[in-house]
Amino acid sequence: MAGIEEQGNGRKAVVLLSGGLDSMVTAALAREAGYSLNALTIDYNQRHRRELDSAHEIARLLDAARHVVLPLDLRQFGGSALTDDIEVPKTGLGNSIPVTYVPARNLVFLSLTLAWAEAIGAQDIFIGVNALDYSGYPDCRPEFISAFEHVAELATKSGVEGDRFRIHAPLQHLSKREIAMEAWRLGLPTEMSWSCYDPDPSGLACGRCDSCRLRKAGFADAGLVDKTLYVAS
């Protein structure tokens, strides 16, 4: 797993852009480091489809060379509160992996990101995973990212021919407070990003799902204003 110490110098990067705060900050960091952004958003028929609009706006804001929104209907598999008729928990983070976990999601998404990267000759991949203030998803941990880097080398023509894909996870060791501060430092209009798993029919964030809780706490701890409109505070 690489940090973002290297400069892009105009090289192509593929950035996984969900439309959430973390992927927004990750994309902005890649751009700041001088990469040419190719943003990939997966429309996996998620409950919180509102994040797709955010991804669209963020890709435009950050001058992505290209933004692909790829439909992939994970509802056909189900097995998660985000892709099935399972209620999104609202009582706060527990100690186990929550039902909002989507089976193998980051592995599927990184694999697709790698496929696009290889097709366009990019070797740098950015993902906004974070294993500090997170929901306990296994596919956000550094050991997963390292294992993916290894499998990427064996799975691809470029890898076999000696090119190395670098998976950058610049938020990996940041707290949500630090991520909010990075957003502020970068001058990002964070209200453009979307975190809530279970928006209200009127379009407001629920304020009580794990993702809302983490976001709110991050801004609060950083002493910054979160302009998200929440149903509950």
Next chain:
Amino acid sequence: MAGIEEQGNGRKAVVLLSGGLDSMVTAALAREAGYSLNALTIDYNQRHRRELDSAHEIARLLDAARHVVLPLDLRQFGGSALTDDIEVPKTGLGNSIPVTYVPARNLVFLSLTLAWAEAIGAQDIFIGVNALDYSGYPDCRPEFISAFEHVAELATKSGVEGDRFRIHAPLQHLSKREIAMEAWRLGLPTEMSWSCYDPDPSGLACGRCDSCRLRKAGFADAGLVDKTLYVAS
């Protein structure tokens, strides 16, 4: 990587079913071993869409408990003769990875198979890769399958909780001749499977792409009749 030494005893398995000869034999072997089949076919907007019909027929023939055909438009990425405006080579197999290689395809497909397996509580995954009489694709080699098994453990809730996913690649070390003989032993109507990358507008197999050449040679070496209708012989 596991062989197929273990008996399924009615346990659920997810089988990646392209509709080709290898995936047909793989699915039949899984069934013979007593697994309950859940077949996954990826409609990746491939040039040889004819194989999707074959997948459908094979899933029915083998009494799959469920058959999911998942649309995933890899043409949005391109970079392969199977998903882009690049001509399919017809002059015979060379020494390098051919242009029919689809970037990271097996990694993407196995990740999706894993996602479905985890969602339905299956721990056995079957894939018909073969690294003997093959086109030189990197993602058919045993080292790739092993690395995938490792990343699967780190990427999933089940893996973290101690369940182990087994990736079965029962054809891994078989020649195409041996695969054709397995099909014969299993009594499979092999004409139901589809191998050609570049079918004729009338629906005949081209007979000259790498996939047709491998198939024809396999049947010929086994002394078996290949009932596929070819444009050229």
